[in-house]
Amino acid sequence: MVTSLNEDNESVTVEWIENGDTKGKEIDLESIFSLNPDLVPDEEIEPSPETPPPPASSAKVNKIVKNRRTVASIKNDPPS
Numbered sequence: 352m353v354t355s356l357n358e359d360n361e362s363v364t365v366e367w368i369e370n371g372d373t374k375g376k377e378i379d380l381e382s383i384f385s386l387n388p389d390l391v392p393d394e395e396i397e398p399s400p401e402t403p404p405p406p407a408s409s410a411k412v413n414k415i416v417k418n419r420r421t422v423a424s425i426k427n428d429p430p431s
Contacts (some may be wrong), residue, residue, distance in 0.1 A: 354375070355364040363383070366375040384391045 352366055353363050354366050357364065357377070360379070361381070362377050362379045364375060364377050366373055368374070
């Protein structure tokens with residue numbers, strides 16, 4: 352799970368549970384985008400002067416694009 356977005360060094364902090372222990376890691380966005388090119392933004396959006404400042408960093412975590420999952424149904428034909 353992504354726990355924070357670090358804009359100053361363009362990275363995210365992630366945490367997960369492994370064998371009952373909480374573990375964490377900081378990953379730079381460049382690595383994430385190179386491994387997941389479908390997550391790369393089309394273009395970097397610069398805030399305009401009329402745009403109000405973004406909310407606190409804890410709210411920014413929700414702006415990260417989540418992985419999409421495609422589910423395909425399997426057609427089972429009855430035996431002849």
